Amino acid sequence: MHAQDRIGNSIAAIVADPILHAKWLNTFSFLEYVGFRKIVKSQRAEALSAAVLNHALEEGRHALGLKKLAVKLGGLSFDSYAPETMLCGEEAEAYFQELDGACDEAFSALPEAERAKLVYCYVTWLIERRALDVYGVYKQALGASEIARKLDGLLAEEIRHLAEVEAWLQAGDPGFPTRSKEFEAVEARLYDTFVEALARDLAQRKPLAAPVPA
Ligand SMILES: [Fe+2]
Ligand SMILES: [Fe+2]
Structure with a gap:
C-alpha cells in the first residue's frame, strides 16, 4: 500500500477513538517539541537571527497547543511525553533524529557555522513539507471540528x-536542485518506516478494541 493511503487509513482509525486520538496529538506535540529543542540547541547565538528564533518559538507553541488538545481529549495522564501517552513515539523521534543525522553527515566537510545553517x-x-502533508490528511479526517x-x-x-527556508536554500545553496532530491529520498524512506510502524501498532491494538461477541 502507498504510504499516503496507509497514513490515511491509520488516521481514520485514530480519530475514531478518543484515547488513540489523544496519543496521536501528544505524539505530534512531542515532534514539535523535538523540533523546537533541535533549533535551540543547533544554532549558535552569535548567528541567531530573529527569523530563526521566531521559528523555534513557534514550534514550541505548536508543541504546547497540541499538548493542550491531547490533555483536553485524554485527561491529565497526557500531561507528559511518557511512552504510553504516545503512538510510536520512539519511531517518531527516530524519524526526526535519523533525518537530522543524514543531513549533518552530508555536510560534515564544511565549517561548523555553515554546516549548522545548511542542516x-x-x-x-524536509520536515515542513511532510508536516503539511500529514496535517492536511489529518485535518480532512477531522471535518469541521474545534481541533x-x-x-x-x-x-x-x-x-x-x-x-x-526554501527561499534561503534556493538563493544560498547552488547544490539545492540535486541535493534536495537526494534528501527527499532519504526522508521518504524514513517516513515509510514510521508509517509502517504506526500501521503495525494499530493492527496489534485492534483485537483488544473489538467487541466481545454475545
Ligand atoms: Fe515549522
Ligand atoms: Fe510546527
Missing part, C-alpha cells in the same frame, strides 16, 4: 517556515 534549512525544508480550526493557525505558520 537547519534542509531538515526544516481542525485550531490546526489552521499552525498550518499557516508551517507554510511560512517552509517558504522562508
Whole structure:
C-alpha cells in the first residue's frame, strides 16, 4: 500500500477513538517539541537571527497547543511525553533524529557555522513539507471540528517556515536542485518506516478494541 493511503487509513482509525486520538496529538506535540529543542540547541547565538528564533518559538507553541488538545481529549495522564501517552513515539523521534543525522553527515566537510545553517534549512525544508502533508490528511479526517480550526493557525505558520527556508536554500545553496532530491529520498524512506510502524501498532491494538461477541 502507498504510504499516503496507509497514513490515511491509520488516521481514520485514530480519530475514531478518543484515547488513540489523544496519543496521536501528544505524539505530534512531542515532534514539535523535538523540533523546537533541535533549533535551540543547533544554532549558535552569535548567528541567531530573529527569523530563526521566531521559528523555534513557534514550534514550541505548536508543541504546547497540541499538548493542550491531547490533555483536553485524554485527561491529565497526557500531561507528559511518557511512552504510553504516545503512538510510536520512539519511531517518531527516530524519524526526526535519523533525518537530522543524514543531513549533518552530508555536510560534515564544511565549517561548523555553515554546516549548522545548511542542516537547519534542509531538515526544516524536509520536515515542513511532510508536516503539511500529514496535517492536511489529518485535518480532512477531522471535518469541521474545534481541533481542525485550531490546526489552521499552525498550518499557516508551517507554510511560512517552509517558504522562508526554501527561499534561503534556493538563493544560498547552488547544490539545492540535486541535493534536495537526494534528501527527499532519504526522508521518504524514513517516513515509510514510521508509517509502517504506526500501521503495525494499530493492527496489534485492534483485537483488544473489538467487541466481545454475545
Ligand atoms: Fe510546527
Ligand atoms: Fe515549522
